[in-house]
Amino acid sequence: MRLRIDLAYDGTDFHGWAAQPRLRTVQGELEPAVATVLRLPEVRVVCAGRTDAGVHARGQVAHCDVPDTVEDDQVDKLTRRLNGVLPADLRIRGVRRAPDHFDARFAALWRRYAYRIADGxxxxDPLQRHHVLAWPRPLDVAAMNAGAETLVGLHDFASFCKQRPGATTIRTLQxxxxxxxxxxxxxxxxxxxAFCHSMVRALVGCLVAxxxxxxxxxxxxxxxxxxxRDPSVAVLHAHGLTLEEVAYPAEEDLAARVTQTSAKRGEPARGSR
Incomplete structure (x- = not known):
């Protein structure tokens, strides 16, 4: 059966989500913890959004598949038991049996991030220094919103992404x-x-300028x-960024959403927003 895991983490001491040899990552901490608690040889966990090194999350969502011999009472206790073995900067907010066709990545309707800047x-606040970027000069909110408005819609965001071979940079910025x-x-x-690699921090860098x-x-x-990519667009620091929320459709629409988002995004029509 498939489990849905809602989790949060302080990304300060993590080298991002994805497991990497000899580096501390969220996936690298979570997978062995689930396997240990459920007494399984291994577990693979898939998340809604693979955050970069230093990026935080309040509303990350993941899923993992476990044998259907895992009983409901084990699932009910999983949140408490996982939080008992995981480090303090990684917390499980809830675990439950996922509905049919649920996929943390491909079933998502949208991901919502927040980037925080203290420009005065x-x-x-020194207590927020790991989550808020301190900026030495005041920023004009109206000007930033005027620039932001031109970026909303369906576009090729290649100018704001670190491109990967075979990966599309077409996204709908809502x-x-x-x-x-x-x-x-x-x-x-x-x-x-969805977002491509470093997209949010590059968008922020453009608007801060x-x-x-x-x-x-x-x-x-x-x-x-x-x-x-334009070198004049700075990719701002990771610690100001937090994944706040991931949204999913109703259960009856999950299969259709997975099919839709699994297909490669096409080229946007001329003038589309």
Whole structure:
């Protein structure tokens, strides 16, 4: 049977999600913990979004397949037992039997991230230094939102991604906007059907340049239209980024969603948003 695992982690001391030899990763910690608790030789865990080194998560979702001999009472106790063996910077928020056709990666409708920046002395909080980027100059929220608006929609985001052989860079960016929280921290709200490698941090880097006044809001669309990486677009630090939430369709729509997202994304039509 398939289990759904909801989890959160502080990415400071992790080299990202994916297991790597001799490096501490979220997957590398989670898989042996599940195997140990369920007394299985090994378990493979698949997540909704493979976060980079230093990126945090409040709303990560994963799944794993276990023998159907695992009993319901074992599943019910799995959250508590896993939190008893996992390190303090990786917490399980819930484990349950997944419905038919559930896939943490391919069934997701969207992923929502937040990027947090303290661009003024009043917003600096040493207790949040591992999760909020301290920026030395004030940022113009209105200018950043003007630039962000031109990036929303279905586009080829090759200009903002580290390309991988055979992987598409076409994504639907559903939301990109900036606001300030009660403490004055600038928060970038970013939601898309999926993200390619380093995409969110490159988008933020582009908009910070606009917020500082070094570039006009129109520059964001120019970079997007070039469809190639531009060294003038900085990929900002990982520690300001948090995966906040992953959304899934109703159970009856899971199979159709998996089929849809498993297919390679096509080229967007001219002028599509």
């Amino acid at each position: 002395a009043a917003a600096l 939301e990109l906007r900036w606001s300030r929280d009660e403490a004055g921290v600038l928060v970038g709200h970013v939601r898309a059907d 606009i917020g500082e006044g070094r570039r006009s809001p129109e520059w964001a669309a120019e970079i997007l239209g070039a469809r190639r």
